Amino acid sequence: MATDGGFEAFWPAYLRDHARPATRAVHVGGTLAGAAVLLAGVIAGSWWLMLLAPVLGYGCAWGSHLLVERNRPATFRHPLWSLRGDLRMAWLAVTGRLGAELRRHGL
Known part of the structure; x- marks a missing residue:
């Protein structure tokens, strides 16, 4: 995975690590659920x-890499x-x- 060019060099490799639609769907769902739980926690002062928000978000993401994409999450490297x-x-x-972004990167 590219590391020298900053995030913009990392982004295409990140997309390739999420090549399967199911992986992307689980990631997006986990990210949105984690953000919603974080917001609820902030509003409620809970x-x-x-603390549950990142567990939910990353749990979904890591599970999709393990079970669907069958690769190592980028979280561990960057x-x-x-x-x-x-x-x-x-x-x-x-x-x-x-x-459109996936097509732009040839995926």
Whole structure:
């Protein structure tokens, strides 16, 4: 996975690591669920919900890599870029632009 060119060099490799639609769907679902639980925890002032949010988000993501994609999550190599990639992929999916981004990168 590219590391020298910053996040923009990492992004195409991140997308390749999420080549299967099921992996992307589980990732996006986990990211959105984690964000919702985090927001609920902040609003309610509940520390346990705030702590549950990353467990939920990463649990879904790691499970999809293990069971669907059968590769190693980028989180273990580049944790901050991976989080940024998760958020970017979820945003692109929600806004209907993920397909175009995948095609742009030949996926």
